[in-house]
Amino acid sequence: MSNARSMTLDWDDVKVAKEWLSKSPCWEDGKVVSQYETEFARWNGSKYAFAFMAARVGLSACIYALDLQPEDEVILPAYTCVVVPNALEWAGVKTVYCDIELDTYGLDVTQIESKITPKTRAILLQHLYGVVCRDYQAIIDLAKRHGLKVIEDCAHSTGAEYKGRKVGNFGDVAVYSSEKTKMFNTIQGGVAVTNDDQLGKRLREYSEQAPYPDQALVERQLNNIPLEFYQFKHPQSWWLGDAYYIFHGSQVIFTTSNQEKQGIRPDKYGRKMPAPIAALGLNQLKKLDYYIQCRRQNSKIWELWCQENGYKKPVVVDDAVSAYLRYPVLVEPEIKQQVQWWGFKKFNVSVGDWFTNNIYLSPKQIKGFKNADIAVKQCINFPTLNQTCKFPDS
Known part of the structure; x- marks a missing residue:
């Protein structure tokens, strides 16, 4: 289990990418995108699904769907990715941070109520590392008592389940990611879902207003499929990856721009997904259950390591089935400070x-934020897929 990214890519994905590179006149074919959205909604158990070029854009669509206005407040974890507060702040929404718990790294429900004001409109909860958040039901219940909407950040947790349903179906809206380090991979991509008819109508409005990305970006993204495959998944990536990178490395896509890291909205933000990326999503989706099972099986390696070495395992709450994008563990701060060297020396991963x-x-x-600060200093995450995990007949 050597790397964190592109382990769900196989030869069939490379084939799909190469086929679509030769079909540029069809890149804005809405039928392919609709097929992907319909299939994702079916697989996820959601009524509506809309595909975008990133989960962060899906979050912007959810903000639009909920009709959040400037100066409205949203409570979110003080342990998240910059793209989450960016989407809120670019809509003029005030971000109100709240501490997390250290069992699953989700919002701590006992800390939320003190953050609620007359301006609070929503709570954004997360299922980090593919682990269903500990206070999931309690947060949903608290939001209902206060008349607040719930946004679920499922970027890490596509396929995780709670009470027999996929996470993301208990709040009002949810977003999922198919970025190259996530549960499934289209290099960049995301989906927003809801089970509410009115919110579904609003998500559709946002999608219909959103432009497609320019052809140069689509071409570059398609070229990143073989680049990532040869670098990380191919069984001989140790030499083919370097060779392929020499000729094609200039095509690498960095999924979070320097502008976004600084909180600046990129000019080409807010694009919906075009047909070639949706075709990749369809191909990945048919393999997703298989790879989730691989992750769950491999997570047992790290669970046993925790048991044998006295480290706390991430908590799996009753009625939950985690997906394990990664396996998070709190370790000594000095281990985290040198975790790359430590990981290769101890596990060769x-x-x-x-x-x-x-x-x-x-x-x-x-x-x-006490617990968030502890997680920053001590939480590391183990990989749950490797090159030997290969979808049959791919």
Whole structure:
């Protein structure tokens, strides 16, 4: 289990990408996108689904659907990625941070009520690392008592389940990611869902108003499929990856721009998904259950390691089935400080240090959140897929 990204890519994805590179006149074929949205909604158990070029754009669509206005307040975890507060702040919404719990790294329900004001309109909860958040039901119940909407950030947790349903179906709206480090991979991509008819209508309005990305970006994204495959998934990536990168490395897509890291809205933000990326999504979707099972099986390796070495395992709440994008564990701060070297020396794998700041990828610092600060200093994450995990007949 050597890397954190592109482990769900197979030869069939490379084939899909190459086929679509030769069909540029069809890149704005809405039928393919509708097929993907319909299939994702069916697979996820949601009534409506709309596909965008990133989950952060899906979040912007959800903000629009909920009719959040400037100066409205949304409560969100003080342990999240910069793209989440960006989407809120670019809509003029005030972000109100709240501490997390350290069982699953989700919002701590006991800390939320003190953050609610007359301007609070919604709570944004997250299922981080593919682990269903500990206070899921309690947060839903609290929101209902206060008349607040719930946005579910499922970017890490596509396929995780609670009470027999996929996460994302208990709040009002939810977003999922198919970015190259996530549960399934279209290099960049995201889906927004809802089960509410009025919110579904609003999401559709946002989607219909959103432009497609320019052809140069679509072409580059398609070229990133073989680039990522040869670099990370191919069984001989140790030499083919370098060789392929020499000729095609200039095509690499960095999914969070420097502008976004600084909180600046990029000019080409807000694009909906075109047909070639939706075709990749359809191909990935048919393999998603298989790869989730691989992740769950591999997570048992790290669970056993925790048991044998005295580390706390992430909590799986009653009626939950986690998906395990990664396997998060709190370790000594000195281990996290050298986690890459430590991981290769001890396990010969790349162990992640995601969230070296409360707001991942942001230079901004937010202080005063005890558990979030502990997670920043001590939470590492183990990989749950490797090159040997290969979808049959792909």
